[in-house]
Amino acid sequence: MSSRVLVLNSGSSSVKYRLFDGAGTLAKGLVERIGEAGGDATDHRAALQRIMAETDLSGLVAVGHRVVHGGAEFAEPTVVDDVVAARIEALIPLAPLHNPAALSGIEVARKLLPDVSQVAVFDTAFHATIPADGVTWAIDAGLAERWQIRRYGFHGTSHAYVSRRTAELLGKDPAETNVITLHLGNGASACAVRGGRSVATSMGMSPQGGLVMGTRSGDIDPTVVFHLHRVAGMSLDEIETSLTRRAGLQGLTGENDLRAVLDRRAAGDPAATLAFDVYCRRIREYVGAYLAVLGRTDAIVFTAGVGENAPLVRATALAGLESLGIAVDPDRNARRDQIISPDGSPIAVCVVPTDEELEIARQALATTQPR
Incomplete structure (x- = not known):
């Protein structure tokens, strides 16, 4: 066939x-x-x-x-x-x-x-397994139901593919493996995967929420929108453009490419240094939250353009978590090994290239085959 x-x-x-x-x-x-x-x-x-x-x-x-x-x-x-x-x-x-x-x-x-x-x-389907308390926001329930306001999550094909490949890399059954996946590209999201099923993710109703991204703000206080509208006199369209196209790394440095931010940071640029620190701190905060959500974590995995190619981000984002069993081996990280944690670490740290198109092909083929 x-x-x-x-x-x-x-x-x-x-x-x-x-x-x-x-x-x-x-x-x-x-x-x-x-x-x-x-x-x-x-x-x-x-x-x-x-x-x-x-x-x-x-x-x-x-x-x-x-x-x-x-x-x-x-x-x-x-x-x-x-x-x-x-x-x-x-x-x-x-x-x-x-x-x-x-x-x-x-x-x-x-x-x-x-x-x-x-x-x-x-993109949203992988996150359909997140329980109700992980997708529901504490707003007027009638409004939420009428206008479909809830967390949906994105990058689902990437998180599905990478979490399964990580389990295989560790020699474990995906159904028995708990993984925190960090898809870090121009768009970025985190996901907690328990036994091959998404149980938490950082993006929300749209790809706007969660981690700091190339041009998107990630998490902010909703009051920022009200303040910009009422006090700064900005229209809703102007605010949307600002938060989706002129925020994130772009908003903090004028650069949406992390490579340029890293170059400027290395040269001592204060704005680039702050942007990098904000970027990595947000990742660390989500890792901490998802460790709590999972209870037991087998691996933390970096993927996508930044996750696969920026050793400094990987090391900085996980710095200070050694007491939780999380460490990055500098030599393995610099070599871009697939497993970059020291031998015997309670929680493995991995770098696994994503392949969303292959995952789409796999899912499409499985959908059309007799069951």
Whole structure:
């Protein structure tokens, strides 16, 4: 039986794709600047037609689509039909920048590949196992229910993949392993995984909350919004832009790339030094919280662009936690070993590269196979 799966990550002006046969990659690429003058394609249909023209899609059994927001109703990968597409469309208010692009990719793929199963794989689905007390905020319950206000969490495919790979790295059964996963990229989130199931995560109703990110603030007091509106006279749109595009590392230093922040810190720049300290302290605070949530923790794992490539972040974020059984070996960390804690550490510290596209392919294939 064929195991070929095409993974599509459709953005508002781009489509990233990767063709798998099992775990092997047969082709991959990116169609950019869709709909722009001089861009690669005039619209998403033209983008997918280009992908089909450049890629051998014979024997394809599924197309896996990354969908950022599945709300509270999509707890697993789902084969898309008209009803499912309408339900994803109804969730657009929860992810106005992301779900419309995913829907465009799904609609075009359904038309151009009508005999192939289209599977929506949701960033939020992995976090559907978080108990009610971990997703409920103490606000008016009627308002929360009416407007779907709760914690959803994101980066689910990454946290699922990395937590499972970490258990395998340690020679443990994922169902018996407790892991804190730190997905640190331009977007960043933490997750507590107990026995392969998410039980806590840092992002909330949107990818805005939690850790400090490239351009997003992470956690702040909601009163900041009221104050900026009432006292500073900023509109809600201006505040949203400030907190999502001009905050985080960008807001503190004018740089959204941590590499530039680290260079400036090394040169003695006070703003970069403070930004780095804030960034690492927030990670440490979430690690501490999730140690308490899990009770027993087997590993803390760093992944994604920063997590995989910034030894100083790993060492600083976990500094001072030795009394809790957490330590980073300087030599192993500098070498970027997969296990960077000293031998015999009660809690392993690991670096595991993420592969969200492979996880999407795996989930899409499993969804289409007979059970």
